[in-house]
Amino acid sequence: MFGRKKRKDGADEPAQRYDDEYGEYDEYDDADYDETEYEADEYDDSDYDESEYELRAPSGDDTPRMGPHNYEDVADRLAAIADQRLDLGSVILPVPPGGQLQVEMTPEGAPQAVHLATQHGRITVAAYAAPKTAGQWRSVAADLADTLRKDGAQVSVQNGPWGRELHAVTEGADLRFIGVDGYRWMVRLVAAGPSGAADEGQPLVTAARAILGETVVRRGDEPLPVREPLPVVLPQELADQLAAAHQQQLQAQQQAVAAQLAAMQGGPQPGIPTQSQEPPRRGADGSAMQQLGLN
Template identity: 40%
Template sequence: MFSRKRGGPKHVRPTDAPPSEALRHSLAADDEPPAPEHGPYDQRHAPSDVQRLDLGSLLIPAIEGVEVRVQANPDGVVEQVVLVDGESALQLGVFAAPRSEGIWNEVRDEIAEAMVADGVTAQESQGPYGIELTARVNTPDGPADLRFVGVDGPRWMVRALFQGRAAADRSSEGALGEVLSGLVVVRDDEARPVREALPLRLPKEMTEQVEQGEQQAGPPDGSTATNGQNLN
């Protein structure tokens, strides 16, 4: 799904939505433009007066009632980030991208193609961040709604996957929508292949929780640890 297609990148197409605020600011003139009105933010434009959970390449704003579930391997490398609010969930990922052009259009096409190959019909719609992708899939627990949102930034792309009520009805995003609009991406200076996942790590307080849990429960029986953290 995230492998580059043959024939080179197509990235931005004339019919696609304009660049996101984060990417547009990175392409502005030499004079430093004012900070964008909302995120996901590049680190240099992020408001400073916000409490956030530091996962390395992602800083997640603390929103009351939102639970952060992080899956990490024994070395503390984060493999999955899911936020839960009532009947809705938001899975976040952040990936390397070129500085001057976005990759969400290409990635979105490939997600849709993969769904069609699995017999699922995916539909495009216009959202606050540009073109989104929605679909209903069958799961062991019954039909489930999915909504993919992509945001291109300077040398990064955020992929957000809404599930549950917030996927079926965009107006029900609530606190999860606030999380996405307040997200901050910290892109390191290391040269990385396009679409490589940017490194995420457990913050110190969550690492300590994992260690305490392992001491109480004995040796782990798997290669990952799942932690629920309420930011408030």
């Protein structure tokens, strides 16, 4: 899941493409996720009112405009509801009521992807560089469907609010991929959940489309290769939390390695008779081996 090799053009190796970009869904089980390291505090939606925070057209028009939106087109309206959005640099997202943030990190501790975990499944939104003309999603969807089928998934092309969507049934999870072409960008959402969760009309799909319809893409002016992922930038408070958690993990790993080396160096030496010793005393937290999680 972390730090897989990509080709120079920004595309993943075919057999790993959807795993790298969307995580490995071999087993859809939130219990296996390291929440203590990568999960932020639960989003507080007690004052959230979707009708109040929708991006609406200017000049007094109360009709919500369905996104995804260009940042430049909605920046003035976005400022008034910034506290109800998650700003990840290249994409700005609404967070569904009861949702939690899960940040996927590289081994070096840099953010790689941000997932929105809901009671129905997990939603991931990412933006990519694209040509000025539309059509990248159609090409990407065809490549993605081919890769999924080669990996044994059952894939069908379905129609959604923005046109082409992919529905995939894999051994570990059901997936729905939704893509939208914009001006020099393409945004792609994947919704992943247990069997049946990605079917048309299910709450996970409804939530995914609502999030994508309110997503804002900040493309920037920097020239980038086609299909290059736009960078993920975490809010400072969340970045500080994750940096501290990552540092604690590294320290714990170093301490565990040091303890193992010390135990090995203090063990029996070849050719030297050993003397019987008393078994190690158990402290309040268990034996040394138990504290290291090795038994």
